[in-house]
Amino acid sequence: RIQKGGFIDMPLIRKVQVEALTVYEIEDKITALLAKDYLANPQVMITVNEYHSDNIIVLGQVVKPGTYALSANEPITLLRAISMAGGFTNIAAMNNVKIVRMEEGKKTTKTVRCSEIIDGKKEDILLEPGDIVVIPESFW
Numbered sequence: 001r002i003q004k005g006g007f008i009d010m011p012l013i014r015k016v017q018v019e020a021l022t023v024y025e026i027e028d029k030i031t032a033l034l035a036k037d038y039l040a041n042p043q044v045m046i047t048v049n050e051y052h053s054d055n056i057i058v059l060g061q062v063v064k065p066g067t068y069a070l071s072a073n074e075p076i077t078l079l080r081a082i083s084m085a086g087g088f089t090n091i092a093a094m095n096n097v098k099i100v101r102m103e104e105g106k107k108t109t110k111t112v113r114c115s116e117i118i119d120g121k122k123e124d125i126l127l128e129p130g131d132i133v134v135i136p137e138s139f140w
Contacts, residue, residue, distance in 0.1 A: 012038045023048065054129030058085040061092035061135045070129055077124040079117055081133055088114075093138040099125065100132040 002008055006019025008026070013033045018026045027044045034042040054070040063086025070076055076084070078099065088094050095113040102108075116122040127133070 056081055056127050056129070057132045058082065059132065059134050061089040061137055062086055063089060070127070076127050078112060078127060078133065079114065079124050081127055082114070082135070088135065091137050093136045096136055096138075098134040098136070099127070100134065101128060102130055 002018060006017055007015045008018050008030075010016055010030065010033075013030070016026075016030060016033065018029070021029065023046045027046050030046075031042050031044045034044065055067045056070060056076065057067050058081055059065050062082060065085060068076070068081060068084050078097070082088065082097075095115050097112045097114050099110045099112060100107060101110070110125075112125060113122070117124050
């Protein structure tokens with residue numbers, strides 16, 4: 001199991017950094033570390049049982065509410081996440097969008113006026129793993 005920070009904890013060789021490595025590169029790295037001081041001709045096979053990516057959740061007045069994967073290579077902004085969810089519905093309160101985030105063990109909520117981002121008055125917000133974006137219904 002890969003731990004937060006991209007490490008695998010292995011007997012004999014302890015923590016091994018594997019972040020951003022392919023399965024074959026991980027096998028080669030662990031084989032080399034075991035062969036260096038511990039075993040003669042070690043055979044290592046890595047299998048992926050389950051893949052977990054960091055996710056965000058987009059709820060409320062969007063066309064396709066749901067969970068969306070974050071990519072380490074391509075950060076996702078608030079407007080991009082809303083776009084991935086199909087965009088606002090016609091009853092969305094786009095100037096009352098909430099981003100719920102855990103910071104240092106505490107839940108924080110930030111209210112965003114998306115029209116200001118769209119108009120270029122404010123910068124788009126970079127989302128973080130675990131963020132929940134809530135788009136409420138507009139009350140005319």
